[in-house]
Amino acid sequence: MFTPGLYHILFISTALFFIGIYGFFTRRNLITVLMSVELVLNSVNLNFIAFNKYLWAGKLDGLFFTIFVIAIAAAEAAVAIAIIINLYRSHESIDVEKAGEMKF
Amino acid sequence: MLNETYLLLIPLLPLAGFVLLGLFGRKYFNSAKREAGIIGTLLLLTSAVLALYTAYEYFFEIGKVDGIYQKIIPFQFTWLEFSHGVSINMGAVIDPISVMMMVVITFVSLMVHIYSLGYMKGEERFSTYYSFLGLFTFSMLGLVMSSNIFQIYIFWELVGISSFLLIGFYYQKPSAVAACKKAFIVTRFADLGFLIGILILSFYSGTLDFHTLIERLTLPESSQFQNAVSSSFLGISALTWGVVLVFMGGAGKSAMLPFHIWLPDAMEGPTPVSALIHAATMVVAGVYLVARLFPVFALSAPGALELVAYVGALSALFAAIIACTQTDIKRVLAFSTISQIGFMMFALGVSNYDNGGLLGHSNLGYTASMFHLFTHAMFKALLFLGAGSVIHFMHSNEMKDMGGLRKHLPVTHITFLVACLAISGIPPFAGFFSKEEILLAASQNNLVVYGIGLITSGLTAFYMFRLYFSIFWSKAPSPYENVHGEGGFPMSLPLILLAIGATFAGFIPFGNFVSADGKPLETLFHWQFSVLPVVLGFAGIFTAMWMYKKENNLPDKMATSLGKFYKVAFHKFYFDELYEFITKKIIFNLIGKPAAWIDRNVVNGLVNATGNSTETLSGKIKGIQSGRVQQYAVYFLVATILVAVLFIYWWK
Numbered sequence: 001m002f003t004p005g006l007y008h009i010l011f012i013s014t015a016l017f018f019i020g021i022y023g024f025f026t027r028r029n030l031i032t033v034l035m036s037v038e039l040v041l042n043s044v045n046l047n048f049i050a051f052n053k054y055l056w057a058g059k060l061d062g063l064f065f066t067i068f069v070i071a072i073a074a075a076e077a078a079v080a081i082a083i084i085i086n087l088y089r090s091h092e093s094i095d096v097e098k099a100g101e102m103k104f
Numbered sequence: 105m106l107n108e109t110y111l112l113l114i115p116l117l118p119l120a121g122f123v124l125l126g127l128f129g130r131k132y133f134n135s136a137k138r139e140a141g142i143i144g145t146l147l148l149l150t151s152a153v154l155a156l157y158t159a160y161e162y163f164f165e166i167g168k169v170d171g172i173y174q175k176i177i178p179f180q181f182t183w184l185e186f187s188h189g190v191s192i193n194m195g196a197v198i199d200p201i202s203v204m205m206m207v208v209i210t211f212v213s214l215m216v217h218i219y220s221l222g223y224m225k226g227e228e229r230f231s232t233y234y235s236f237l238g239l240f241t242f243s244m245l246g247l248v249m250s251s252n253i254f255q256i257y258i259f260w261e262l263v264g265i266s267s268f269l270l271i272g273f274y275y276q277k278p279s280a281v282a283a284c285k286k287a288f289i290v291t292r293f294a295d296l297g298f299l300i301g302i303l304i305l306s307f308y309s310g311t312l313d314f315h316t317l318i319e320r321l322t323l324p325e326s327s328q329f330q331n332a333v334s335s336s337f338l339g340i341s342a343l344t345w346g347v348v349l350v351f352m353g354g355a356g357k358s359a360m361l362p363f364h365i366w367l368p369d370a371m372e373g374p375t376p377v378s379a380l381i382h383a384a385t386m387v388v389a390g391v392y393l394v395a396r397l398f399p400v401f402a403l404s405a406p407g408a409l410e411l412v413a414y415v416g417a418l419s420a421l422f423a424a425i426i427a428c429t430q431t432d433i434k435r436v437l438a439f440s441t442i443s444q445i446g447f448m449m450f451a452l453g454v455s456n457y458d459n460g461g462l463l464g465h466s467n468l469g470y471t472a473s474m475f476h477l478f479t480h481a482m483f484k485a486l487l488f489l490g491a492g493s494v495i496h497f498m499h500s501n502e503m504k505d506m507g508g509l510r511k512h513l514p515v516t517h518i519t520f521l522v523a524c525l526a527i528s529g530i531p532p533f534a535g536f537f538s539k540e541e542i543l544l545a546a547s548q549n550n551l552v553v554y555g556i557g558l559i560t561s562g563l564t565a566f567y568m569f570r571l572y573f574s575i576f577w578s579k580a581p582s583p584y585e586n587v588h589g590e591g592g593f594p595m596s597l598p599l600i601l602l603a604i605g606a607t608f609a610g611f612i613p614f615g616n617f618v619s620a621d622g623k624p625l626e627t628l629f630h631w632q633f634s635v636l637p638v639v640l641g642f643a644g645i646f647t648a649m650w651m652y653k654k655e656n657n658l659p660d661k662m663a664t665s666l667g668k669f670y671k672v673a674f675h676k677f678y679f680d681e682l683y684e685f686i687t688k689k690i691i692f693n694l695i696g697k698p699a700a701w702i703d704r705n706v707v708n709g710l711v712n713a714t715g716n717s718t719e720t721l722s723g724k725i726k727g728i729q730s731g732r733v734q735q736y737a738v739y740f741l742v743a744t745i746l747v748a749v750l751f752i753y754w755w756k
């Protein structure tokens with residue numbers, strides 16, 4: 001039976017991280033951008049868990065950090081969705097390219 | 105002992121009037137009931153009463169110690185202390201000339217305040233006018249009470265600015281604006297000399313206080329005196345330079361040659377102002393200044409005193425010649441003022457400090473000068489106020505528009521005649537006594553100056569009566585439509601009071617009170633001596649009567665026969681044109697234009713280059729602020745990676 005080691009998990013979290021970054025940079029839809037941010041956060045969570053489990057098995061620091069990150073991600077999602085709704089109301093679209101008023 | 109509180113009130117009451125009327129006048133006191141004028145007049149009345157009381161106290165009660173009038177400093181405080189021992193004090197000084205000036209200033213100013221109640225009636229900026237008058241009176245009183253040469257300079261400039269404000273009172277008139285600028289700039293230019301003079305004198309004497317300064321610079325054994333005399337510039341000692349430069353300031357304020365050009369133009373101001381500032385008080389500040397520093401002039405810088413004498417005499421003669429040709433009545437009076445101040449100046453110039461002359465009173469000139477200042481204030485203020493009545497009636501300044509006014513303006517006519525007789529030196533009017541003293545002093549010291557003085561006094565009688573006959577006789581009394589008469593009680597009361605002054609001021613035994621060294625001076629009266637000036641005066645009067653009493657063509661004939669000379673005098677010896685040439689052609693072209701070029705191209709160029717390069721650079725990099733949030737995120741990521749790389753590979 002194949003047991004995944006630290007490296008496998010780190011590989012997955014790196015992949016998730018860059019997928020998230022890619023999405024953050026390329027998507028035009030703000031909801032998708034928000035989802036990409038969640039991906040990045042979760043890749044970090046994975047890292048915390050993995051290091052905690054494989055390197056300092058007797059400690060709980062990584063776990064706590066993960067719980068904090070999840071809580072903050074939830075708050076961040078609430079704020080972001082509020083921003084998105086307001087943007088939709090004023091611009092009738094949630095395309096980031098359409099909101100270019102902050103130009104020089 | 106003098107009570108310093110009421111002494112301080114004398115200048116501070118007009119100041120209070122200035123502040124009160126200046127801040128609240130337009131809002132609360134500007135109605136047709138003339139509250140502003142009444143407030144100002146009452147304040148000044150109090151001042152005048154206090155000044156008279158001070159004069160009485162000083163001259164008859166406390167001033168004299170062992171037969172000599174003392175210099176009293178009722179109070180003094182350190183105003184600016186630069187370092188230990190170097191400070192500028194503020195104080196008041198009470199001595200014969202300052203007390204005499206205080207009386208003159210408050211009296212004439214009170215007359216002008218009352219007169220203006222009638223003259224300025226209906227003026228839109230009535231309260232502003234009275235606040236300016238208050239400022240002027242305050243500064244002038246401060247000037248004469250200054251105990252210190254720096255303090256006098258401060259008040260000197262304050263007087264200048266109030267004169268500027270009042271000349272430019274009708275600021276809608278371009279000519280008034282030009283005149284006030286001219287007056288300010290010309291006197292300011294002369295004051296530059298005054299300031300340098302102050303610096304020289306105080307540098308060598310090590311003090312700014314008048315009393316100490318005079319003491320140190322007149323004692324031959326003091327080290328300051330020797331230092332000031334031994335250092336020289338262009339072959340003239342530093343001390344002489346100092347007093348000459350101080351005299352330059354005085355000449356500027358007193359409109360002596362060559363700084364006289366501002367005074368005729370200053371007649372653009374309201375006529376009562378001309379009476380107060382440009383005839384009776386401010387313009388004699390220069391004489392007062394020379395008198396204040398008189399011991400330094402007389403004992404340490406006789407060359408400078410001689411200069412004072414010649415400048416005064418030449419100014420007197422020149423101005424009198426010009427006055428004979430002018431047609432604007434206020435300008436005639438302005439030139440006559442210059443001429444009379446010239447008299448005061450040369451009287452100082454021919455005086456000695458001590459009493460050791462051949463005839464026993466060689467410092468007569470000093471007393472005579474102050475005496476003439478006193479009487480001149482009376483009759484010249486009267487002349488101006490009389491001219492004001494005429495202008496008020498006629499709405500014109502031009503002599504040729506007038507004639508036959510004696511029926512319409514009886515009070516003005518009589519008082520004007522009194523003033524004319526006084527200024528012409530006809531006994532027993534005030535001008536006779538002071539002018540005789542001046543001529544007597546001149547005849548004892550300097551015959552050239554005496555000759556000029558004689559000619560001038562004849563000319564004075566001529567041009568004054570030319571004015572008188574042109575205004576009040578000349579044509580038959582014609583029915584003018586304008587029937588508002590003489591302007592009522594406020595305008596005739598000052599005329600009558602001043603006429604009384606102009607008649608009787610001459611009987612004051614002035615020498616007993618004012619003299620160079622404080623000792624009473626016996627003014628001898630030589631009737632044989634007076635014959636010549638009086639005959640000349642009558643000659644002037646009769647010539648004027650012959651030419652101007654009836655309308656005829658004699659004046660024109662006279663003008664044609666004098667030809668070129670008349671033309672030159674009519675154009676005031678081309679002084680204005682000369683100044684114009686110097687400023688416009690020489691200073692503006694040779695200094696102004698290159699400086700402007702440097703300013704435009706070099707200084708402006710540097711500033712513009714900085715601005716332009718910043719603008720170009722920012723134009724190039726502004727594309728970074730695209731407004732696309734994802735692009736910002738990319739910058740952020742790239743920067744993070746760079747920082748990470750830096751930390752990992754460089755920092756270690």
